[in-house]
Amino acid sequence: MPENLTRPNTATYLTAKGFCLTSAAWMMVATLAGLVAAIELVAPDLTGNITWLLFSRLRPIHVNLVLFGFVTPGLLASAFYFVPRLLRTQLYSEKLGIVTIVLWNIALIALVITLGAGFTQGREYAEMIWPIDVGIVLVFILIFFNFAMTVKNRKEKILYVSVWYVLAATILTACTYAMGNVIWQPDSGALSGIPDAILLWFYGHNVFGLLLTPLSAATAYYIIPQVCRSPLYSHTLSLLGFWALIVIYTHIGTHHLLQVPVPTWLKVVAIVDSIAMVIPVMAFLINIWYTARGKLGLIHEDIGGKFVFTGTVMYFIVSIRGSMMSLPDVQRVTHFSHWVVGHAHVGVLGFAGMIALGGLYFTIPRITGKPLFSRFLADLQFWMIVIGVAGFTIVLTISGLIQGNAWLNGETVYRILPQIHIYNVVRASLGLLIFLASIAGCYNIFRSLFLTSGENS
Amino acid sequence: MYYPFFLTYILTGLFIGGTVFYWALKSGQFSDQQRARFLALEDIGPQAGPTSMRGRYQLYFIFSLALAAILASIALLGYALFFS
Numbered sequence A: 001m002p003e004n005l006t007r008p009n010t011a012t013y014l015t016a017k018g019f020c021l022t023s024a025a026w027m028m029v030a031t032l033a034g035l036v037a038a039i040e041l042v043a044p045d046l047t048g049n050i051t052w053l054l055f056s057r058l059r060p061i062h063v064n065l066v067l068f069g070f071v072t073p074g075l076l077a078s079a080f081y082f083v084p085r086l087l088r089t090q091l092y093s094e095k096l097g098i099v100t101i102v103l104w105n106i107a108l109i110a111l112v113i114t115l116g117a118g119f120t121q122g123r124e125y126a127e128m129i130w131p132i133d134v135g136i137v138l139v140f141i142l143i144f145f146n147f148a149m150t151v152k153n154r155k156e157k158i159l160y161v162s163v164w165y166v167l168a169a170t171i172l173t174a175c176t177y178a179m180g181n182v183i184w185q186p187d188s189g190a191l192s193g194i195p196d197a198i199l200l201w202f203y204g205h206n207v208f209g210l211l212l213t214p215l216s217a218a219t220a221y222y223i224i225p226q227v228c229r230s231p232l233y234s235h236t237l238s239l240l241g242f243w244a245l246i247v248i249y250t251h252i253g254t255h256h257l258l259q260v261p262v263p264t265w266l267k268v269v270a271i272v273d274s275i276a277m278v279i280p281v282m283a284f285l286i287n288i289w290y291t292a293r294g295k296l297g298l299i300h301e302d303i304g305g306k307f308v309f310t311g312t313v314m315y316f317i318v319s320i321r322g323s324m325m326s327l328p329d330v331q332r333v334t335h336f337s338h339w340v341v342g343h344a345h346v347g348v349l350g351f352a353g354m355i356a357l358g359g360l361y362f363t364i365p366r367i368t369g370k371p372l373f374s375r376f377l378a379d380l381q382f383w384m385i386v387i388g389v390a391g392f393t394i395v396l397t398i399s400g401l402i403q404g405n406a407w408l409n410g411e412t413v414y415r416i417l418p419q420i421h422i423y424n425v426v427r428a429s430l431g432l433l434i435f436l437a438s439i440a441g442c443y444n445i446f447r448s449l450f451l452t453s454g455e456n457s
Numbered sequence B: 001m002y003y004p005f006f007l008t009y010i011l012t013g014l015f016i017g018g019t020v021f022y023w024a025l026k027s028g029q030f031s032d033q034q035r036a037r038f039l040a041l042e043d044i045g046p047q048a049g050p051t052s053m054r055g056r057y058q059l060y061f062i063f064s065l066a067l068a069a070i071l072a073s074i075a076l077l078g079y080a081l082f083f084s
Ligand code: HEM
Pocket: A124, A208, A212, A213, A255, A256, A274, A275, A277, A278, A281, A318, A319, A320, A321, A322, A323, A324, A325, A326, A331, A334, A335, A336, A340, A343, A344, A345, A346, A347, A348, A351, A352
């Protein structure tokens, strides 16, 4: 067994383990909800009159579970491992960590029950009702507190860039989640009129930009140098990327509202900054790719590194696409179409989801002191997801352009449905692939954490 | 009237961001960047085996998939905007 896996370690990493399990388990539920929803697009009468399986209820369940059930906990699992290590100290409180995990899971169960039963506030990414909103904000505050106190107790003076990203992601999400869900209006969870749309998309975009992106960047900045056995290409560049992300990402939410009568100056700010996103994006990618230069073999050897590195390639794709979609002329075609759904899947699954899984596979052997249960299963899951995401991108891009063009030319919605039917079928089968991948992943992670001495990976 | 509300949020954000940046500057977070590059390497993981050709091909395959997706996007977008 490799030397460092047997090194005695006083840390229990209970919180990290809890988040590993949370992520692996909810990934199955989240992808199953997505799969059923995708099948309903092909066969709308499939589930008959079962109200809690209506597309309109499954979709928010799928989206919110992917964001808050699978990806965020997956990224937090590795953060709870590497933040204390980077600070050369122990986590401030594992007990508090466990409390947050329990609260988190209660919120997720409540999310499924309430959305399934039709209790919704009807705003995208902010559908959950008030008590769940309060729970989620509380959880983020507790997590931030745990990390902040760990920073306070640190033995390493300099905060590595990953620590900056994790702290920012947790506290900013606590704030923007509370804001975006208009938490001071328990009944509606909304302002009225156009300001509500602006606020909602300020929050909506921050879920990707100030939660998933920084947590993913933090994980990649920790794992890639380790896997490549070489120092980060430039820590200064990474800090530049961090501050640029904080400054620029917060301004671009209105690019979701280019077809809406919001003030023009706000649209201009959003569009300009969406293009300016190239600065933090490339600062991150150049740094990671230069660190990995000439080390692709080492990355391939480590299944965690492989997931994370692929995630960075996806980040490149999603960002280029994103900047393109922010141009009004492009968005006239792509808005409201499957194109956006394609972009969403490259971003959330291809980029943040891949990095979350990479973080899990990198972290688990280190927190258990045992190799993974099965490297083969992890590899299988890797390829299933790569094929699934690449397939989604191609299929949804094509059907999005068919829809966008037709609608732009004044065609009615129903007349286009036969044209995109085949793409919906392919999409559902790719969804099946990803659902199966999540079962393989959950089994592997569960066995690795609990039951096995493992095959030698 | 929502501007005062948004403005308060923006100003609070700027204040907190500015304060944290000032703290970072004063507490030497931007100094010793050379050492900071090595911070993630403290607990280096298991030694990986030699690079295999298969591994290289797999990564090339991913790159070509990614490239194919970008090219497909560009081609279809170009087609949609200019030829249809
Ligand atoms: C440079 C970076 C990015 C830019 C400029 C960008 C731009 C955009 C734009 C303009 C839209 C709205 C499209 C429309 O409604 O017509 C959008 C939607 C979306 N983006 Fe991005 N994006 C970027 C990166 C990301 C990343 C990294 C993620 C995920 C982690 C992501 C996830 C999403 C999702 C899920 C949606 C769908 C929102 C909805 O439900 O309508 N994006 N993006």
